[in-house]
Amino acid sequence: MTSPRMRRVPAYLTLTIASLFSLFPLYFMAVSATNASQDVLNSKMLPGSQLAANFHRLIGSQPLWSALWHSALYAIGATVLSLLVCSIAGYGFEVYHSRGKDVLMGILLLAMMIPFAATMIPLFRMFAKLNMINSLWAVMLPGIATPFLILLFRQSARSFPREIIEAARLDGLSELHIFGRIFLPTMRSTYAAAAVVTFMAAWNNFLWPKVILVNSEFQTMPMLVSNLTAGYVTDYGMLMLAVLIASVPTMVLFLVLQRAFTEGITGAIK
Numbered sequence: 001m002t003s004p005r006m007r008r009v010p011a012y013l014t015l016t017i018a019s020l021f022s023l024f025p026l027y028f029m030a031v032s033a034t035n036a037s038q039d040v041l042n043s044k045m046l047p048g049s050q051l052a053a054n055f056h057r058l059i060g061s062q063p064l065w066s067a068l069w070h071s072a073l074y075a076i077g078a079t080v081l082s083l084l085v086c087s088i089a090g091y092g093f094e095v096y097h098s099r100g101k102d103v104l105m106g107i108l109l110l111a112m113m114i115p116f117a118a119t120m121i122p123l124f125r126m127f128a129k130l131n132m133i134n135s136l137w138a139v140m141l142p143g144i145a146t147p148f149l150i151l152l153f154r155q156s157a158r159s160f161p162r163e164i165i166e167a168a169r170l171d172g173l174s175e176l177h178i179f180g181r182i183f184l185p186t187m188r189s190t191y192a193a194a195a196v197v198t199f200m201a202a203w204n205n206f207l208w209p210k211v212i213l214v215n216s217e218f219q220t221m222p223m224l225v226s227n228l229t230a231g232y233v234t235d236y237g238m239l240m241l242a243v244l245i246a247s248v249p250t251m252v253l254f255l256v257l258q259r260a261f262t263e264g265i266t267g268a269i270k
Contacts (some may be wrong), residue, residue, distance in 0.1 A: 029247070032240035038238035054241045061238075064245070066217070067224040071203055072249070074139050074220060078202040079195055081144040086194065087187070089145065090153025091179055095165065107152070108147040116207065124211060138212045143202065149194050157183070170202040192260030200250045221246040 032040045035048035058064055093101050123142055124133075132138040162182060168178045184191075206222035213219060219227075225246055228239045254261065 026247075029240055032237060033244045035237050037234070037236040037238070038087060040240060042060050050237055051061070051241070053112070054235075054237045057235065058238050058241055062224050062227060062242070063217075064224065064242075067219050067221050069248075070218055071137065071220040071222075074130070074136055074205075075199050075202040075249075077136065078140040078143055079198045081112045081140060082146065082149060083191055083194055085145050085150035087153045087184070087191070088179065089150045090155075091157050091183060093150065093154045094157035094160075095162075105151070108150060112147050118262035120208065120211060123208075127212060134214045134218060135212075136218070139204075139205075139209050142208065143198075143205070146198075149198065152194055153187070153190060156187055160186065189260045192257045193263075196254055196257050196261045199253055203246075203250055 028045070031047050033043060033054060034051040035044050036050045036053075039048055039050075043118065093105055127133060127138045164182060165178055168182055173181070204222060205220075209220050210223055210226075211221070216223075221242075225239070225242050228234065228242055
């Protein structure tokens, strides 16, 4: 008879091959950032010696530090505001449950089916009337309340014991104190999962910042990467280096919070 360890070999082999396929684009991106443009076009798979030259050309042709700063401001601000708004909304949907709130939640979920391109022009006109064109607030505000995050926090709130809430109310705590002192600390894994999803979406957002940020002075990293492909000749070594730099923050965040991310997602599903 085949031992249990031998039966796992095909599964481990399949997962190993799938992991290699998943990691290959990251490897090619990192290697290409060290090579010249012609070497990238020739699909060179070994590291080169052009990393410093690519970096000097990049900072000489594009405002790299400014783009990183604006992307960080936008992504961090959007993440903090989104976690605050969506967690309060999800908590309210579940703790103050009613049939009307279920209907409203269904409407919010249906809104996820509307493509952003259909709402982009009305949003632009609205922010134009508010004189908020070319501001980071205009970039952040449309994405701070997403139905997905509200649903995530609502599902997590279902596992929160109602007896604790009732006991806290009897002790004289206000609803804000119950939320801030009791609910929030127990949902750290959910907050971590929501932070990863929100930060990655905000950091990689390209279309809306491109529309609302008229002045190139406030461009973000996705806009900077797009500018590198807009000329007649593309320097692929410099382009890959810019893509690598733009990818590092999201990769680091996910690696740091991956365990809490998994716990938060699985906890919400349960």
